[in-house]
Each structure stands twice: as structure tokens, then as C-alpha cells.
Amino acid sequence: MNRRLIALAAAAAAIVASPGLKAAPLGAAGGLGAAADAAAVVDTVQYYWGGYRHCWYLDGWHGPGWYRCGFAWRRGFGWGGPAGWRGWAPPPPPPPRIYRPGPPRPAFRPGPGPRPGFRPGPPPGPRPGPGPRPRPPGPPPR
Numbered sequence: 001m002n003r004r005l006i007a008l009a010a011a012a013a014a015i016v017a018s019p020g021l022k023a024a025p026l027g028a029a030g031g032l033g034a035a036a037d038a039a040a041v042v043d044t045v046q047y048y049w050g051g052y053r054h055c056w057y058l059d060g061w062h063g064p065g066w067y068r069c070g071f072a073w074r075r076g077f078g079w080g081g082p083a084g085w086r087g088w089a090p091p092p093p094p095p096p097r098i099y100r101p102g103p104p105r106p107a108f109r110p111g112p113g114p115r116p117g118f119r120p121g122p123p124p125g126p127r128p129g130p131g132p133r134p135r136p137p138g139p140p141p142r
Helices: 002-017 032-038
Strands: 047-049 052-057 065-068 079-081
Touching: none
Parallel strands: none
Antiparallel strands: 047 052, 052 065, 065 079
């Protein structure tokens, strides 16, 4: 906690003591957005061709290959080509997942049974009644 407080105080003092800082709106062309883009360490693997972004999908409608980004499941649209299309290599496969078992689950133990004096109710289904009503006299209905 003390280290964080000291670091925060040092950062605040450095900002206040810097005479060359100027304010800029966040959406400005030289603002924080441009700085964050320039400092990006990880970039998504996408290629541009024909004015469209293309992404690699393993499970698209035409099988594994390059599709327009977001079009892998729109049958008939966005297919680019298989691995090697336009010289583009697919990204490497993810590393295998390692199974690490957790703690053992507790064994099943049946409960103590029904409490004393418990009687189950009637079984589900129609209740017995007087039966069907007799037909009125006369010709049978059509």
C-alpha cells in the first residue's frame, strides 16, 4: 500500500513539475489515442486485400482459411482462400492445454433418510372419481 502511495505521489509531482505539458482533447490527432496506438505491443494478425481486412478462421463455412473479417459464418460471402493464399501463412496453433486435476471431489454420501413420521402423498396422475357420466336417452350423436 505504501509503495503505491509513494509511486502515485511521485507521478503527480513529475506531472506538476513538467513545464512542457500541454492539454489536448482525447480524440485529437496527437492525443492519447495516437500515443496508445504507437505504444501498442500486440497487434492483431490481419491482412488487407481489396480494401477489406482478412482474418484466419479454422471453422468457417468453406473450411479453414482466410475470410473477410466477420464473414466466416456467412455462407457464400467473404471467402479468400486456404492457407498460403496470397502468400499469407495462418497463425501458429495455440499451445496444448495441460490438464491439471484439482482437489478430489467428496464421495457421495446418502442422507439420513426420511424424517420420522413422514408419509409420502398419493402418486401423481388423475385422481379417482365417480367415472364417466351416463349418456342421455335418445339416438347416438353423430
